[in-house]
Amino acid sequence: xxxxxxxxxxxxxxxxxxxxxxxxxxxxxxxxxxxxxxxxxxxxxxxxxxxxxxxxxxxxxxxxxxxxxxxxxxxxxxxxxxxxxxxxxxxxxxxxxxxxxxxxxxxxxxxxxxxxxxxxxxxxxxxxxxxxxxxxxxxxxxxxxxxxxxx
Amino acid sequence: xxxxxxxxxxxxxxxxxxxxxxxxxxxxxxxxxxxxxxxxxxxxxxxxxxxxxxxxxxxxxxxxxxxxxxxxxxxxxxxxxxxxxxxxxxxxxxxxxxxxxxxxxxxxxxxxxxxxxxxxxxxxxxxxxxxxxxxxxxxxxxxxxxxxxxxxxxxxxxxxxxxxxxxxxxxxxxxxxxxxxx
Numbered sequence: 001x002x003x004x005x006x007x008x009x010x011x012x013x014x015x016x017x018x019x020x021x022x023x024x025x026x027x028x029x030x031x032x033x034x035x036x037x038x039x040x041x042x043x044x045x046x047x048x049x050x051x052x053x054x055x056x057x058x059x060x061x062x063x064x065x066x067x068x069x070x071x072x073x074x075x076x077x078x079x080x081x082x083x084x085x086x087x088x089x090x091x092x093x094x095x096x097x098x099x100x101x102x103x104x105x106x107x108x109x110x111x112x113x114x115x116x117x118x119x120x121x122x123x124x125x126x127x128x129x130x131x132x133x134x135x136x137x138x139x140x141x142x143x144x145x146x147x148x149x150x151x
Numbered sequence: 152x153x154x155x156x157x158x159x160x161x162x163x164x165x166x167x168x169x170x171x172x173x174x175x176x177x178x179x180x181x182x183x184x185x186x187x188x189x190x191x192x193x194x195x196x197x198x199x200x201x202x203x204x205x206x207x208x209x210x211x212x213x214x215x216x217x218x219x220x221x222x223x224x225x226x227x228x229x230x231x232x233x234x235x236x237x238x239x240x241x242x243x244x245x246x247x248x249x250x251x252x253x254x255x256x257x258x259x260x261x262x263x264x265x266x267x268x269x270x271x272x273x274x275x276x277x278x279x280x281x282x283x284x285x286x287x288x289x290x291x292x293x294x295x296x297x298x299x300x301x302x303x304x305x306x307x308x309x310x311x312x313x314x315x316x317x318x319x320x321x322x323x324x325x326x327x328x329x330x331x332x333x
Contacts, residue, residue, distance in 0.1 A: 103271070110270070110273075116264065118256070
């Protein structure tokens with residue numbers, strides 16, 4: 001099956017591409033939850049998918065423990081930075097997010113900024129278990145990869 | 152930290168001052184967010200409307216800058232509430248007014264964070280950099296002010312006279328003349 005790439009006015013986050021493929025383009029066009037960024041009102045895609053295709057046998061068994069345990073997820077407001085200004089590293093069980101931009105002009109003159117944030121990773125989490133998304137509105141999401149999604 | 156942050160900048164002209172908004176909001180950076188703080192995204196002509204995050208009381212105005220334009224003085228307000236007074240430095244380099252601040256790793260409600268920024272204002276031409284005064288209020292607003300000379304700068308125009316240079320002497324003729332002489 002050819003990969004469906006849906007071009008909106010802005011590019012759609014990659015995390016939903018598989019959804020288009022699985023459900024068909026026309027079906028997705030009216031599902032506004034797909035275009036929403038992570039937020040309180042967003043429908044959990046995994047749950048939605050599990051409800052739609054109950055044939056997937058192993059998925060419901062795995063969901064409850066995950067739902068009870070909060071997944072590792074960090075949200076950061078990095079709207080002032082370009083994607084290439086941001087470095088995400090892991091070091092001995094710590095997650096480091098560094099962002100730095102050089103002097104640039106704005107309405108009041110010139111500005112340069114940088115920051116470093118450190119988070120303690122849950123035990124046994126490595127770089128390969130993490131995924132990062134920079135949303136269109138400048139919110140960086142670093143989270144544990146979905147074990148169901150990688151299957 | 153000895154040189155200018157900006158290689159060269161002309162003094163701010165009146166046109167420049169008035170062409171720009173006097174307040175700059177939404178200057179926060181590197182703020183941690185909690186999932187419940189994020190509002191549902193709204194699209195406006197294909198652009199996401201900010202702020203996505205509900206303004207979270209303390210620290211939500213950090214970095215905001217305001218320029219007050221008046222006849223008698225140059226005044227700028229800058230929110231440096233993330234930094235303690237000894238972490239902020241203000242200096243002028245020629246006609247640049249530089250505010251830089253950095254703080255080392257520190258614990259906040261999301262984890263450890265260190266921040267650094269440097270904001271440079273370009274002083275108007277009639278402000279004497281030596282007379283800039285800075286005051287930091289208890290809520291972390293840095294107030295920078297300097298009296299203005301009040302003189303209106305006329306554009307100085309100097310028509311440069313173009314002098315005509317004589318044509319260079321022909322090298323062949325010179326060589327002949329050199330041969331003839333001895």
